[in-house]
Amino acid sequence: MRIKINLKTCIKTGQCYYMHPDLVERGQDDSPIVVDREITEGERPDADSLIGSCPVGAIRLSRKTQSG
């Protein structure tokens, strides 16, 4: 599983990188940058919390195991 953020919906509130800095980093212009790696089963609660943290619902989990 990988985290995906729809940057067209994103309004850059920063909730994601404040709540879960280990999953999303803060970019230059305050945009979120998803940490480029697989989410382990153990991280699933954090990923769910991350998804719930976005006030505009721009974050989701993609089931694809490989990127691209």
Added chain:
Amino acid sequence: MTSLDEFRPFSEEGIECPYPFYEALRSDAPVYEAAPGVFFVGSYELINKALRDPHTFKSGEGAAFLNFQGESGLAAPTKNPKEIQEILSQGPPDRDTLLSGDPPAHTRFRSLVNRSLSPGRVARWTPVIEEVVDELIDGFIDTGEVELVSQYSMLVPLTVVSLTLGVPKEDRDRYKDWSIRSVKTLAGQLTREEALDAARASTDLGNYIAARVESARKDPQENVIGDLVGAHLLDATDGDEKSYRPLDTPEIVSIVRQLLVAGQETVNYLISSLMLMLIRHPEQMEAVRNDFGLIPQMVEEGIRAESPIQALGRFATKDVEFGGVMIPAGSRVVMLYGCANRDETKFDQAEDFDIFRDNVREHVGFGAGPHYCIGSALARLESRIAFERLFSRIHNIRLAEGKNDFRHNYSFIFRALKELHLEFDKV
């Protein structure tokens, strides 16, 4: 242009129209020492920077709360007078959870409440909100006139919040009475009697919510209290081992209270001021009526142009040079959202109400960073439905002649029309 120190931002006239002061602030001193140890931040860029730096500008220990004292300005929050403390002590004890918290504890609480208030979760309330809103409209539609604040904009969020908390029908009137009386503390200056009454209502409401929490522990329902009762707070981390605990009742009451205070009045102010702006811009009202798809951006522009929360505070945790000004540790730093949202360097023709501006969603009316409004998804949903239903059922909405003075509550922090008298025709 008038120089900054000639403005009287805390006077009644200054409150009535803060925008010339804001404009002078942005052009002359985006960081301005308004009183010893009290700094105003007014530019869009600087507010965004400060709100995203919670280590330098923290929110805890009451920093967010600005104690507006009328003409004499803003003071540090004082302890409540003894008689008020006594009343409040009969309710559930206070806890630092959301607004008054800082990371890492704030992050843990926030994570729990976020789930309950995420866009996906609040969407489940849509049919219920539509029903509530339609009932309110039923209450005045046949008269052809309405005082929008007391008959509609105040009642929409009040009723919605009561539903999301699972307040049963038979308790609605009591709940409504308590919540109207307890949020009066936001309206500005209160007399001693009013303050005592607000404290009594707040205590009764706190005890009522605590009772709802207790009954939800036995029989949790699909609502915010049910969610919080079932939630588990991260308590400790020991290496990879994390331990969790349920929230205690005072913590849930604290969270629910903030939802109520922050979520009730702000949406009220938004709906009424937005309606006034639409009446003053009939071409935009017409565009929205013809295409409800424009309502979300209309709501955003309303929050930008007449931000319901004009200012919230922070504390400087260390000496910091900010916007070319030295801010000493311990200073109160006041984020003027209402000022930043009219910053010309960010918003073209910022003084104009324009639902079609391309960066309409980039206002800081909900704040930014770790304390970004936790109820924003619900606020957006309620506001959208409030206008969709109104526009579906009434048209030719106009000001009732001779009845409006367009005065606002005397508050530096909240921008609230006192009344808005309208006339209309049924669709």
